[in-house]
Amino acid sequence: MYIPIRKQRESDYQIAGEKKVIRKSIVPIMRIVVKNSKGQKELKGTLRISHMIPVPQSELLLYDIENEQDCTYKDLVKNEIIFIRKNQEKIFANANLLYKQKSENDLSAGYVRAALEYKELEKLCRDFIAENM
Numbered sequence: 001m002y003i004p005i006r007k008q009r010e011s012d013y014q015i016a017g018e019k020k021v022i023r024k025s026i027v028p029i030m031r032i033v034v035k036n037s038k039g040q041k042e043l044k045g046t047l048r049i050s051h052m053i054p055v056p057q058s059e060l061l062l063y064d065i066e067n068e069q070d071c072t073y074k075d076l077v078k079n080e081i082i083f084i085r086k087n088q089e090k091i092f093a094n095a096n097l098l099y100k101q102k103s104e105n106d107l108s109a110g111y112v113r114a115a116l117e118y119k120e121l122e123k124l125c126r127d128f129i130a131e132n133m
Helices: 071-086 088-103 118-131
Strands: 013-016 019-022 029-035 041-048
Touching (some): 029 088, 041 071, 071 088, 088 118
Antiparallel strands (some): 013 019, 029 041
């Protein structure tokens, strides 16, 4: 499965007193938070677990971060990679939980309704592979 990363948005923040703070991660949305050089938390983007899709291995391309010319973007991608590696167990746990809830049509958690139809996407992925072999 491929989990898209979205850049930060205003909806990723909430007002707490007089301060704007980063919202907590939830099962379908994990916020990529890193500490800057001053030790302050910064939001770099979100993992959209609710929008994960199956992608055939044949359609994946490797990205060579060392050849990235844009230093700001290179730093962003490096921070995302570090976050993903540090949190891979939680990412897999959330993805598996959401997949199970959606597959079983367990709507006890409201976020399940907004998740993609994983079984249908898996069928489309299998059909694509069969057509392109």
